[in-house]
Amino acid sequence: MHTKTLAQLSKGLRAREFSSVELVRGFLDRIDAHQPVLNAMITVLREPALAAAQAADRELAAGRGGPLAGLPIVHKDLFCTEGVLTTCGSHMLDNFVSPYDATVVAKLKSAGAITLAKSNMDEFAMGSSNETSYFGPVRNPWNTDLVPGGSSGGSAAAVAARLIPAATATDTGGSIRQPAALCGVTGVKPTYGRVSRYGMIAFASSLDQGGVIAATAEDAALILREMSGFDANDSTSVDMPVPDYLAGLDAPLAGLKIGLLKEFFDKGLDAESEKRIREALAIYERLGATLREVSLPNLPLSVPAYYVVAPAECSSNLARFDGVRFGHRAKDPRDLMDLYKRSRGEGFGAEVKRRIMTGTYVLSAGYYDAYYLKAQKVRQLISADFKRAFSEVDVLMGPTTPTPAFAIGAKTSDPITMYLNDIYTIGANLAGLPAMSIPCGFAQGLPVGLQIVGPHFSEGKLLNAAHVFQRETDWHTKVPEEFK
Ligand code: GLN
Numbered sequence: 001m002h003t004k005t006l007a008q009l010s011k012g013l014r015a016r017e018f019s020s021v022e023l024v025r026g027f028l029d030r031i032d033a034h035q036p037v038l039n040a041m042i043t044v045l046r047e048p049a050l051a052a053a054q055a056a057d058r059e060l061a062a063g064r065g066g067p068l069a070g071l072p073i074v075h076k077d078l079f080c081t082e083g084v085l086t087t088c089g090s091h092m093l094d095n096f097v098s099p100y101d102a103t104v105v106a107k108l109k110s111a112g113a114i115t116l117a118k119s120n121m122d123e124f125a126m127g128s129s130n131e132t133s134y135f136g137p138v139r140n141p142w143n144t145d146l147v148p149g150g151s152s153g154g155s156a157a158a159v160a161a162r163l164i165p166a167a168t169a170t171d172t173g174g175s176i177r178q179p180a181a182l183c184g185v186t187g188v189k190p191t192y193g194r195v196s197r198y199g200m201i202a203f204a205s206s207l208d209q210g211g212v213i214a215a216t217a218e219d220a221a222l223i224l225r226e227m228s229g230f231d232a233n234d235s236t237s238v239d240m241p242v243p244d245y246l247a248g249l250d251a252p253l254a255g256l257k258i259g260l261l262k263e264f265f266d267k268g269l270d271a272e273s274e275k276r277i278r279e280a281l282a283i284y285e286r287l288g289a290t291l292r293e294v295s296l297p298n299l300p301l302s303v304p305a306y307y308v309v310a311p312a313e314c315s316s317n318l319a320r321f322d323g324v325r326f327g328h329r330a331k332d333p334r335d336l337m338d339l340y341k342r343s344r345g346e347g348f349g350a351e352v353k354r355r356i357m358t359g360t361y362v363l364s365a366g367y368y369d370a371y372y373l374k375a376q377k378v379r380q381l382i383s384a385d386f387k388r389a390f391s392e393v394d395v396l397m398g399p400t401t402p403t404p405a406f407a408i409g410a411k412t413s414d415p416i417t418m419y420l421n422d423i424y425t426i427g428a429n430l431a432g433l434p435a436m437s438i439p440c441g442f443a444q445g446l447p448v449g450l451q452i453v454g455p456h457f458s459e460g461k462l463l464n465a466a467h468v469f470q471r472e473t474d475w476h477t478k479v480p481e482e483f484k
């Protein structure tokens with residue numbers, strides 16, 4: 001059952017071939033069995049999930065139930081879940097039980113999905129390898145000595161190992177697409193504003209966007225349709241109708257104009273990964289698409305601009321964790337200042353502290369103009385580059401990451417090398433664009449991701465391009481040997 005897609009599982013449930021209780025129990029057992037090695041979850045919700053599955057079975061038996069009725073899902077542990085621990089991968093929040101559901105959680109719940117667990121992640125979603133989690137690193141199911149990518153590493157590893165058919169995730173600079181690529185699964189980062197950020201613990205508010213990781217584009221479409229939409233609780237959420245992402249999946253690709261980003265095929269790209277990308281592009285050509293090289297001259301500035309803007313916003317967002325209202329509180333403080341200092345000092349890990357310090361610095365008087373303002377200007381230039389590109393082509397394609405998965409520990413002592421993993425993904429966040437990663441083969445025996453980026457609100461087109469590719473190829477069906 002675990003190798004079936006969400007779409008197939010939904011059909012099976014409706015046809016009463018199996019019950020939601022059987023399904024949920026099966027996936028819970030897989031989660032438990034592989035937790036000691038993969039460490040993909042932070043909290044497992046066995047009893048509540050089984051109770052919800054029983055209720056779903058009653059609905060299904062009566063011919064009722066929402067579009068996701070009885071289907072199992074996990075949430076990245078930065079989506080607030082009512083009555084459930086929501087840690088953000090941090091010691092700071094390791095005792096935080098949320099009093100409410102994030103909009104994404106509430107929407108998926110009301111569509112009938114059942115939450116089995118909260119997935120492991122980099123602390124406050126800061127990382128590219130899932131090694132900054134307070135709860136320990138997640139391991140890549142394709143080779144457990146390697147990282148799964150980050151920050152949604154738990155969600156990606158769980159889908160790759162088929163511990164769950166689909167998972168929520170978030171992407172501030174690549175955290176959906178990058179782990180999806182390194183784990184060989186499908187990840188969608190929607191347009192900024194498409195999915196509500198209410199109840200999603202903030203890292204960098206102008207960049208954060210919730211999305212989905214699943215095995216196939218069709219499954220991602222199924223989840224995205226339910227999680228998207230306007231929310232009065234998020235002032236940046238966009239009031240636009242949500243299209244039926246499933247309806248357009250099979251549209252022919254003849255005439256699709258694909259732009260190849262010159263800056264994405266640079267010398268930093270692993271040669272074997274590049275081969276897989278070029279082979280994927282040849283398939284698109286065969287399907288009737290045309291390829292043309294385009295250049296985004298300011299794109300090479302995206303990493304430095306991001307690593308000014310994101311820390312600046314994080315230093316402000318994380319100021320609320322002071323040991324007073326919620327979060328970790330240091331024992332026996334001498335005075336208020338001691339309470340603040342020690343609570344934050346003990347509660348946050350090294351990477352989060354590095355970001356807070358960088359962010360505070362670039363926002364400080366005297367440096368604001370030199371760093372923060374300049375980064376914002378560069379951000380505008382990058383957005384303008386994308387806009388120009390999309391006046392010539394329908395979508396952009398290229399690699400998601402420069403290399404396949406790397407070893408746990410290989411880059412932890414060198415933050416700059418770690419940050420460069422995001423070189424191909426950050427541009428879409430700075431410009432607020434939708435983007436996805438789909439598996440397109442293997443290099444050095446490890447999955448390679450093809451990235452597809454589109455204009456604002458073109459999720460439907462991206463999913464269509466991904467789905468048609470997945471009809472032609474079987475990379476998205478590959479499961480690592482030990483998890484078959
Ligand atoms: N790796 C990037 C960072 O550490 C992106 C993280 C993310 O998208 N949440 O900031």
